[in-house]
Every structure is written in C-alpha cells, then in structure tokens.
Amino acid sequence: xxxxxxxxxxxxxxxxxxCDLIFTGLGHLPxxxxxxxxxxxxxxxxxxxxxxxxxxxxxxxxxALVARLGKDSLSASIEEQxxxxxxxxxxxxxxxxxxxxxxxxxxxxxxxxxxxxxSGPALPATLEAAFEWNEARHLHIAEYATLHEIPDxxxxxxxKGLTVSLDPSWDPALIYDRxxxxxxxxxxxxxxxxxxxxxxxxxxxxEVAIRKLSFAFPAVALKGGAEGAWLMSKGxxxxxxxxxxxxxxxxxxxxxxxxxxxxxxLDGAAEEACLRAGIRFGSLAVQAAGGAKLxxxxx
Numbered sequence: 001x002x003x004x005x006x007x008x009x010x011x012x013x014x015x016x017x018x019c020d021l022i023f024t025g026l027g028h029l030p031x032x033x034x035x036x037x038x039x040x041x042x043x044x045x046x047x048x049x050x051x052x053x054x055x056x057x058x059x060x061x062x063x064a065l066v067a068r069l070g071k072d073s074l075s076a077s078i079e080e081q082x083x084x085x086x087x088x089x090x091x092x093x094x095x096x097x098x099x100x101x102x103x104x105x106x107x108x109x110x111x112x113x114x115x116x117x118x119s120g121p122a123l124p125a126t127l128e129a130a131f132e133w134n135e136a137r138h139l140h141i142a143e144y145a146t147l148h149e150i151p152d153x154x155x156x157x158x159x160k161g162l163t164v165s166l167d168p169s170w171d172p173a174l175i176y177d178r179x180x181x182x183x184x185x186x187x188x189x190x191x192x193x194x195x196x197x198x199x200x201x202x203x204x205x206x207e208v209a210i211r212k213l214s215f216a217f218p219a220v221a222l223k224g225g226a227e228g229a230w231l232m233s234k235g236x237x238x239x240x241x242x243x244x245x246x247x248x249x250x251x252x253x254x255x256x257x258x259x260x261x262x263x264x265x266l267d268g269a270a271e272e273a274c275l276r277a278g279i280r281f282g283s284l285a286v287q288a289a290g291g292a293k294l295x296x297x298x299x
Contacts, residue, residue: 008137010062015049015142045078048142051252054292055259057086064088070099091126122149143169154186165189190217240275243283256285
C-alpha cells in the first residue's frame with residue numbers, strides 16, 4: 001500500500017560510515033619525528049550520514065541510513081553503536097570492500113584535524129530499494145564526494161518526489177572543483193561551513209559567501225561554529241548566535257546541525273526556528289567525543 005505524499009515524513013541519509021578514532025586532550029598536533037600523548041580516546045561510529053541520521057532518530061524523526069559497511073573488525077566495532085542509535089538500517093549493505101573505513105581525529109582545544117581512509121565505492125546496492133521506500137520524503141547527502149561518485153543521485157531523488165539537502169563536507173580534491181555547483185543542481189538545501197563556503201565562492205566574508213551561494217540554491221544554511229549560523233532563503237538573510245556550552249569535541253557538530261535544521265525545516269518551522277534547531281543539535285554534539293556519542297549515553 002502506497003503512502004500518500006503528504007503523509008511521508010522519513011529521511012534517507014546517504015554517505016560513507018567511518019570508524020572514528022578520536023584523540024582528545026592534545027596540546028598541539030603531531031609533528032614528523034615526534035610522539036605526543038592524548039589524555040583521552042574514543043572509538044565511535046562516524047561519517048556525516050550516520051551522525052545526522054542518529055540525531056534525527058534522537059528527535060523521533062524516522063530516518064534510514066543508506067550506506068555500505070565493511071565486514072572487518074573495525075567496522076564490526078562500530079556496528080553495535082550504529083544499531084543502538086535508533087536509525088533504520090534496512091538499506092545498509094554489508095560488503096568486504098566497504099572497510100576498514102577509518103578517520104583519525106586529533107582534537108586540540110575547539111579545533112581538530114582529520115586523517116581519513118575511504119574504502120570501496122560509495123554506491124550501495126540498496127539505493128534503488130531506498131528510493132522505493134514509500135515513507136521517504138527527503139534525501140540528505142552527507143558529502144559532495146558521494147554525489148560526485150553517484151552523479152544522478154539528486155535527479156533520481158527528485159523523480160521520486162523527494163526534497164534534497166547536501167553538506168559539501170571538506171575534501172581538498174573536490175571542494176575547489178569549479179563544476180561543484182553545477183553538479184549540485186536540484187539541491188533544495190545547501191549546508192556548508194565557513195571554510196567550505198570560502199573555498200567554493202572565494203569569499204571569506206560569511207554574508208558575501210552565502211549571498212553568492214543563494215544564486216545556486218533555494219536555501220543555504222551556513223555554519224560558523226562559535227560565530228553561530230546564517231540562513232539565506234527567498235532573498236532574506238538572517239543570523240543566529242551560537243549557544244554557550246562546554247566543548248569536548250567538535251567532530252560531527254556540523255552534521256548534528258544539519259539534522260536539527262532538516263528536522264525543523266521538514267516540519268515547516270519558521271526560518272529562525274530552523275537555525276535555532278540546528279544550533280541546538282550542534283551544541284549537543286560538541287559535549288562528548290564523537291558526533292553521536294552523547295546520544296548513546298542518554299539512551
């Protein structure tokens with residue numbers, strides 16, 4: 001039995017799933033030839049698709065992860081956390097070549113550096129089945145690299161009547177691609193951070209960058225961390241300040257913001273409320289190591 005379009009509310013979140021090794025309490029980043037020691041370390045499920053999905057599930061939004069997960073020991077070490085998140089895993093493909101997929105995050109103060117290994121293709125064998133899910137209303141693409149590998153992803157989602165959001169995510173091989181905006185045609189909601197927006201537009205001024213991006217997208221939410229966030233939609237620019245919370249690790253904060261914004265946006269909330277929801281979700285994420293770790297601790 002088909003679900004009427006007006007009754008659909010679920011989100012499909014697509015992207016790679018990583019095993020995040022997060023080192024905290026560092027005074028500085030490692031340098032060649034020297035060893036440094038971290039005060040703390042967490043092993044957590046990561047990747048923008050999972051983190052956003054976990055926060056959506058925490059908000060009681062039905063959400064399914066569309067991804068590939070390896071069969072190696074590191075992939076297995078995070079699978080329990082993925083299952084405990086409340087995210088629907090019916091569209092997760094298990095494959096030998098999908099792992100190990102690892103990110104090492106070195107956290108210094110409120111900043112961090114990443115070292116990542118991708119494995120196998122991004123395209124899951126479950127994608128067509130995901131698009132046939134009659135509860136799906138929205139597709140969230142967690143990184144431009146996924147769209148780069150699956151160039152018809154947006155058009156296929158649109159054919160199914162889904163709205164689409166995309167976080168470009170930092171990838172030095174792709175973020176400066178002059179064809180990036182053209183490849184994102186059809187995206188309804190674009191979700192960069194300040195560094196990504198500057199790389200794409202050439203402007204370090206948030207208001208200039210977001211205005212430039214608004215020519216390509218109906219809505220742009222620009223994440224500024226401690227500077228808050230901006231939204232440009234229907235020719236109107238608004239800003240919301242950041243919340244003051246204890247910061248343990250900013251890994252995944254942007255993906256949590258995405259979840260909060262999307263959740264409110266799909267509910268038809270006012271623009272200011274969407275920004276506040278994004279900031280609230282992001283503020284929750286920074287209070288523990290790992291973008292979705294605190295959610296597990298709360299459940």
